[in-house]
Amino acid sequence: xxxITQAPTSQIxxxxxxxxLRCTQxxxxxxxxxxxxxLGLGLRLIHYSNTAGTTxxxxxxxxxxxxxxxxxxxxxTLASAVPSQTSVYFCASSVGQGDQExxxxxxxxxxxxx
Amino acid sequence: KNQVEQSxxxxxxxxxxxxxxxxxxxxxxxxxxxWYKQDTGRGPVSLTIMxxxxxxxxxxxxxxxxxxxxxxSSLHITASQLSDSASYICVVRDTNAGKSTFGDGxxxxxxx
Numbered sequence: 001x002x003x004i005t006q007a008p009t010s011q012i013x014x015x016x017x018x019x020x021l022r023c024t025q026x027x028x029x030x031x032x033x034x035x036x037x038x039l040g041l042g043l044r045l046i047h048y049s050n051t052a053g054t055t056x057x058x059x060x061x062x063x064x065x066x067x068x069x070x071x072x073x074x075x076x077t078l079a080s081a082v083p084s085q086t087s088v089y090f091c092a093s094s095v096g097q098g099d100q101e102x103x104x105x106x107x108x109x110x111x112x113x114x
Numbered sequence: 115k116n117q118v119e120q121s122x123x124x125x126x127x128x129x130x131x132x133x134x135x136x137x138x139x140x141x142x143x144x145x146x147x148x149w150y151k152q153d154t155g156r157g158p159v160s161l162t163i164m165x166x167x168x169x170x171x172x173x174x175x176x177x178x179x180x181x182x183x184x185x186x187s188s189l190h191i192t193a194s195q196l197s198d199s200a201s202y203i204c205v206v207r208d209t210n211a212g213k214s215t216f217g218d219g220x221x222x223x224x225x226x
Contacts, residue, residue, distance in 0.1 A: 004157075035216075042118070042203065042216035043158075058213075090157050101146065101207065103214070105157030 003027065004106035006091050012112045013081050021076045021109050023091030031094040032074040033058075033103065034066060036087040043090065049074055081113045117141075118206050120217040128225055131194055135220045137187040137204030145209040149178050149189045152201040152219065161189070161202075194224045 004025045013019050025032065030051045035043040035058075045058030049068040063085060065077045074093075078085055091106040118139045127133050139147070146165050150158035162171040162178040164187075170179045175192045191198055204217040 040218065042218045044216070045213065092157075102148070102160050102163055103158075105150075105159070107157050108155070 004091055004093055004104055006089075006106040006109050008109060009107070010110040010112075012114065013078075015082055015113055016080050019078045019081055019111070021078075021089055021091075021111070023074045023076070023106060024072050025074075025091075025093045025104075025106075026072065027093060027095070027104070028071060029093035029095050029104070030071070031101075032068065033092040033094070034064070034074070034076045035090045035092065036060065036085075037090060037108075038087050046076065046089075081111075083113045085111065086113045087111060118204055118215045118217040120202075120204050120220050122220060123218070124221040124223070126223045126225060127194055129194060129196055133191050133194060133222065135189045135191075135202050135204075135222070137189070137217055139185050139187070139204070139206045139215075139217075141206040141208050141215055142185070143209040145207045147178075147180055147187050147207075148205045148214075149176070149187075150203040150205060152203060154200070158203055191222070194222075196224050196226060198222060199224045 007022045033048045034046040037043045044060050046064050047066040049055045052071045089109045092103045094103045121136045148163045149161045152158040164171045164180045166182045177190045180187045201219040201221050203219045205214050207214045
């Protein structure tokens with residue numbers, strides 16, 4: 001593994017089903033993030049984690065949950081998917097502090113909720 | 115509400131030509147401003163990062179400028195190539211909140 005990986009690459013999901021998007025990084029970055037990107041909109045932060053064992057809510061957290069049991073993994077769970085959660089989901093991790101903080105993004109997961 | 119606005123929304127240029135993308139922001143105070151390139155179907159990749167005290171930063175054919183007084187940044191692409199076709203995203207990090215605000219991006223298409 002090199003960098004950030006996400007799985008699955010894409011998924012079609014029936015409304016009401018539970019789904020977990022996986023994200024793994026091997027760069028030992030403390031901070032990790034989940035964003036969604038919708039057509040015509042900028043990336044919006046769903047949840048974040050500054051370090052293993054801690055998580056926080058972003059701009060659009062409703063309907064999503066995360067956990068950070070260790071440094072490498074940051075799964076995002078949709079407990080009961082709805083069509084409005086159709087989007088492209090990007091996981092990111094960051095290195096550096098404050099002025100020099102740079103985020104590295106995964107390849108994305110394309111989710112379609114029907 | 116902090117905002118980051120980018121213009122134009124989309125742009126088509128011929129290969130070899132130069133172009134400039136704009137980013138206006140209201141985030142204040144901010145700790146850094148970053149430009150990302152996002153190829154279709156891929157995640158964003160960092161091009162440049164500037165703190166409030168920096169005026170310009172280059173990365174190959176990409177040059178970013180920053181005017182903290184007017185809260186404007188630009189990304190200039192020199193001698194464009196077909197591979198420059200992508201979405202370019204401006205991101206501003208809020209010092210107080212420690213959060214980043216993303217612009218909607220400018221979609222650049224370079225044609226032969």
